Amino acid sequence: MLEIILRNPMFRGISLSDVATLFENGHYQIKHYQTNDVVGMQGEPCNHLMIVLKGEVQAQMIEHTGKLIVMAEISAPHAYAAAFIYAEQNEFPVTVVAQKESEILFVRKEIFIEMLQKNRVLLQNFLTFISNRSKFLTDKIHFLTFRTIKSKIADFLLKRRIGDNLVVMLDETQQELADMFGVARPSLARTMKEMEVEGLITSERKKITIVNLAQLKRLAM
Amino acid sequence: MLEIILRNPMFRGISLSDVATLFENGHYQIKHYQTNDVVGMQGEPCNHLMIVLKGEVQAQMIEHTGKLIVMAEISAPHAYAAAFIYAEQNEFPVTVVAQKESEILFVRKEIFIEMLQKNRVLLQNFLTFISNRSKFLTDKIHFLTFRTIKSKIADFLLKRRIGDNLVVMLDETQQELADMFGVARPSLARTMKEMEVEGLITSERKKITIVNLAQLKRLAM
DNA sequence: ATGTGTTTGTATCAATTGTTACAAAGACCG
DNA sequence: CGGTCTTTGTAACAATTGATACAAACACAT
Numbered sequence: 462m463l464e465i466i467l468r469n470p471m472f473r474g475i476s477l478s479d480v481a482t483l484f485e486n487g488h489y490q491i492k493h494y495q496t497n498d499v500v501g502m503q504g505e506p507c508n509h510l511m512i513v514l515k516g517e518v519q520a521q522m523i524e525h526t527g528k529l530i531v532m533a534e535i536s537a538p539h540a541y542a543a544a545f546i547y548a549e550q551n552e553f554p555v556t557v558v559a560q561k562e563s564e565i566l567f568v569r570k571e572i573f574i575e576m577l578q579k580n581r582v583l584l585q586n587f588l589t590f591i592s593n594r595s596k597f598l599t600d601k602i603h604f605l606t607f608r609t610i611k612s613k614i615a616d617f618l619l620k621r622r623i624g625d626n627l628v629v630m631l632d633e634t635q636q637e638l639a640d641m642f643g644v645a646r647p648s649l650a651r652t653m654k655e656m657e658v659e660g661l662i663t664s665e666r667k668k669i670t671i672v673n674l675a676q677l678k679r680l681a682m
Numbered sequence: 683m684l685e686i687i688l689r690n691p692m693f694r695g696i697s698l699s700d701v702a703t704l705f706e707n708g709h710y711q712i713k714h715y716q717t718n719d720v721v722g723m724q725g726e727p728c729n730h731l732m733i734v735l736k737g738e739v740q741a742q743m744i745e746h747t748g749k750l751i752v753m754a755e756i757s758a759p760h761a762y763a764a765a766f767i768y769a770e771q772n773e774f775p776v777t778v779v780a781q782k783e784s785e786i787l788f789v790r791k792e793i794f795i796e797m798l799q800k801n802r803v804l805l806q807n808f809l810t811f812i813s814n815r816s817k818f819l820t821d822k823i824h825f826l827t828f829r830t831i832k833s834k835i836a837d838f839l840l841k842r843r844i845g846d847n848l849v850v851m852l853d854e855t856q857q858e859l860a861d862m863f864g865v866a867r868p869s870l871a872r873t874m875k876e877m878e879v880e881g882l883i884t885s886e887r888k889k890i891t892i893v894n895l896a897q898l899k900r901l902a903m
Numbered sequence: 904a905t906g907t908g909t910t911t912g913t914a915t916c917a918a919t920t921g922t923t924a925c926a927a928a929g930a931c932c933g
Numbered sequence: 934c935g936g937t938c939t940t941t942g943t944a945a946c947a948a949t950t951g952a953t954a955c956a957a958a959c960a961c962a963t
Contacts, residue, residue, distance in 0.1 A: 522820070524828045525903060532823075545820075547806075548813035554820035574809065578802055585768075585795065591812055592769035598819040599743070599766075599775035602753075606826045606864055607745045609949075634910060643827055645951050650912060652950090666911070666959085682746060830919075855940060866921050871942060873920090887929080887941070 462491070462566070465514050468538040471586045483576050483583075490567045494518075494559040501542065501557040508551055509567040512540045516563025520555040521640075530643040532601065534560070543587075544594040546570045605643050610652040613642045615680035618662070618669060627674065631667040683712070683787070686735050689759040692807045704797050704804075711788045715739075715780040722763065722778040729772055730788040733761045737784025741776040742861075751864040753822065755781070764808075765815040767791045826864050831873040834863045836901035839883070839890060848895065852888040 463480055466472055472480055491514065494500055500518050501507065517536040523529050532555050535541040545554060547570060568576075577584045604613065617638070621629050631638070639646040653669075656662050661677055663670045671677055684701055687693055693701055712735065715721055721739050722728065738757040744750050753776050756762040766775060768791060789797075798805045825834065838859070842850050852859070860867040877883050882898055884891045892898055 522824065522828075524824075526828075528828060530823075530827065544816035545813050547809035548817045549810060550814075550817055554817060574806065577809075578799070578805060581799055584799060584805075588768035588795065588798075589770060591816065592766050593771075595765035595812070595816055595819060596769045596771055596775060598816060598823065602819065602823055602826060603743065603745075605823060606751065607743075607747075607749060635912095636910080646911090647913080647952080648950055651914095654912080856942095857940080867941090868922080868943080869920055872944095875942080 462514060465538045466512065466566070469512060469540065471540065471583065471590050473586060474582045475580065475586075479580065483580070484568075488568060488572050492565050492567065494563045494565065496559055496561055498559045498563075499556060500559055500563070500565060501553045501555075503554065503556040504552050506551060507542055507545050507548075507553040508570050510540060510543055510546060510570065510573045512566040512568075513537045514564040514566050516559060516561040518557050518563055518565075519560050520557050522555050528643075529640055530605070531637070531641045533597075540590070544591045544598075546573075610642065610644050610648055611656060612680050612682075613644070614649070614652060614656065615661075615677045617642075618671060619677060619681050622671070627671040629669045629671070631669065683735060686759045687733065687787070690733060690761065692761065692804065692811050694807060695803045696801065696807075700801065704801070705789075709789060709793050713786050713788065715784045715786065717780055717782055719780045719784075720777060721780055721784070721786065722774045722776075724775065724777045725773050727772060728763055728766050728769075728774040729791050731761060731764055731767060731791065731794045733787040733789075734758045735785040735787050737780060737782040739778050739784055739786075740781050741778050743776050749864075750861055751826070752858070752862045754818075761811070765812045765819075767794075831863065831865050831869055832877060833901045833903075834865070835870070835873060835877065836882075836898045838863075839892060840898060840902050843892070848892040850890045850892070852890065 463477060463484065466480055466484065467475075467477060475483075494516070501511070503523060513535055515537050517534060518541060519534050520532040520541060521529055522532050533541070541557060542553060542555070545551070577587055604616070608616070618629050621631075633641070635649055636646045639649045642649065653662070653664055657664050661671075661673045661680075663672060684698060684705065687701055687705065688696075688698065696704075715737070722732070724744060734756050736758050738755060739762060740755050741753040741762060742750055743753050754762070762778060763774060763776070766772070798808055825837070829837070839850050842852075854862070856870055857867045860870045863870065874883070874885055878885050882892075882894045882901075884893060
């Protein structure tokens with residue numbers, strides 16, 4: 462367990478012995494989850510630091526109409542929902558679902574703040590982490606609010622490229638991408654077809670080839 | 683200045699003499715701004731704790747197409763952008779504009795973190811503050827992404843009511859509301875007209891009367 | 904090889920919202 | 934009070950996206 466925690470950016474620069482002290486007996490719990498288990502439900506209390514030790518969880522924002530947006534995917538050794546644990550309205554703003562069999566470490570927020578007070582590096586790292594999450598949320602607002610489907614796709618493809626490669630192999634189904642973009646699956650498919658017709662990309666199921674890189678970059682702005 | 687700071691929720695429970703120590707000479711700057719001055723530009727470095735001592739500023743998210751969303755309005759004694767100061771990509775995610783002649787207190791983030799380390803109550807309050815801001819941002823995502831214009835208006839009216847009052851006097855022009863909702867002004871006007879035709883509200887310029895409260899509450903969900 | 908479930912592709916129609924334009928009403932200032 | 938600027942109201946048309954449906958292609962298990 463400690464080796465995984467040491468890989469978490471929050472604990473960078475902290476020695477193994479200091480981490481071991483922070484996580485001495487009684488300071489944490491570990492829970493196991495099966496695929497599709499709900500790890501935390503939107504609206505429920507959110508009062509622990511939660512670190513994925515193994516597996517992968519997905520944060521989903523679900524509307525009562527059934528519409529779903531995938532906000533993030535978190536795997537080991539990363540934490541999720543850490544930005545919310547000290548909020549006055551202290552509840553999960555998302556539903557967190559295990560995508561695979563997972564193991565999660567829970568530290569009560571009262572205990573964690575003692576850790577922060579004791580360890581200056583940990584405090585600095587935690588503040589960096591939650592500031593990064595706030596930045597992430599504003600980027601998400603920008604993406605979900607200002608973007609057409611076409612520019613979402615362009616942005617996604619440019620980010621998914623490896624180096625200067627013009628071929629992008631998708632890991633996700635169209636439905637999964639649509640959930641990430643907050644759009645309807647047929648709309649996503651239609652827009653990709655349009656981009657193909659316009660000569661921006663070619664598309665063979667999960668293999669996307671970027672044809673007009675300059676235009677794609679303009680679209681992604 | 684210190685009396686104002688003491689009214690900021692971050693400094694709740696901290697004595698005047700402790701606050702005075704925190705803000706001893708050399709630990710801060712105060713700057714003055716005129717109406718419409720840009721206090722912080724989207725993309726610029728964001729590395730100070732910033733507290734409004736006097737006046738009012740507005741956080742705007744501006745797209746290169748010109749579309750603008752008002753993210754927040756901040757008046758004394760509150761802080762703005764505090765959730766972002768420790769981010770790795772350490773820049774303003776919004777443009778902050780003075781709405782009135784304003785006075786702002788700046789504390790370098792390196793100095794502020796020393797304050798946090800020294801004072802447990804301040805640390806607790808700051809974590810609460812930035813967790814609250816993260817919650818606010820997820821609420822904003824929810825509002826901007828999942829909501830029709832009609833439900834945005836319904837939500838707004840219910841929140842703007844004072845007690846059980848069914849009459850809401852607007853402080854804002856339609857354009858200002860449209861900017862807050864991230865919608866076009868004529869669309870906002872059209873939707874309000876529809877709500878009037880449907881018997882949900884009556885509307886005489888800045889005076890809105892709620893007619894069907896139950897239905898409005900359903901719409902706001 | 905076959906059957907089943909999933910994914911992709913596509914079409915049609917509907918819904919919501921944006922854009923542009925202009926007139927009427929209202930607010931404000933000299 | 935009159936003139937000017939701002940705000941509101943509204944209309945027409947356009948754009949984007951969603952919803953629904955169905956067939957073809959593909960992946961996987963037996």
